[in-house]
Amino acid sequence: MNDIKLISDETPQEVKKYNLKIEQLEVGKSGKVGILDVELKENNELKTVITKQFSQVPLQIQRAVYPENSLPGMAYLYIISPSGGILQGDRYKTDIMMKNNAVSHITTQGATRIYSMNSNSASQMVNITLDENCYLEYIPDQIIPYQNSRYYQKVNLNIHDNATLIYSEVLTPGRTAMNESFDYDICYLRTYCKNQNDKFRCLENMKIEPKKYDMKTKGVLGKYNIVGTVYVLTKKDKIQKLDEIINEKIEKSELITSGTSILPNESGIIVKILGNNTEDIFEKIYHIVKITRREILNAEFTKLRKN
Structure with a gap:
């Protein structure tokens, strides 16, 4: 069960170049390969x-x-890890399958901390499959890349045209409490989505190498440090109305800014949120979840307290 060739084989060359021999536990050793496979049904x-x-x-x-x-009947699930963070040489793979009208909210126990590295990288693959009429809110906590860390994440979304997924990710500049800001080597986030017939829905690559490029320039992050992304994938006849409501309800201010775009073939909505405080970013994300749940399920969203 610990064969994860799929992850390492798809790792981009920009990340692979860091994959040297580890003096501690090597890639593939016990505790270095995390696997989670979950199926949900109503x-x-x-x-x-x-x-x-x-x-x-x-x-x-x-x-x-x-x-x-x-x-x-909505199942709330928490993905947990006793390790406290991701180390060099770690390879994680999560598979979530939803069938038979399943409805769920999935989150994590805390931030994804990518620890400092000196001889390798870390990677994580997430595969989410939703059958017809399933509904999922997948809202993990923020990614915190420590100084000199190297991280690759690939998210494969296999979403039926008549299912609904809200997927978010939040990337911070690092351990700001330790005066670290964009001190990591590389963070490469790739999200690919197709429907039940393998028809392309959307693709996004976000490759950040802050030691090579100034992240604070105009046209990149400017005055902001944190970027949040939300995908809303649902039925075509819901897209235009959802986009209008999200644009109307998500207020902009000097502390935070956001914008939406409709994905190709009206297959969904992507929302980008920029700010300097993770709580502000997540407030916007939860607001999008609230709007979408009301429109799709005609139900209210209650933000969970994790502390």
């Missing part, structure tokens, strides 16, 4: 439950909880 009681599950430390998932009064 049962006869209209409750979304985990029907299949496999995990290999350092990736685990807590059992489902059901905190929403307006959606009592």
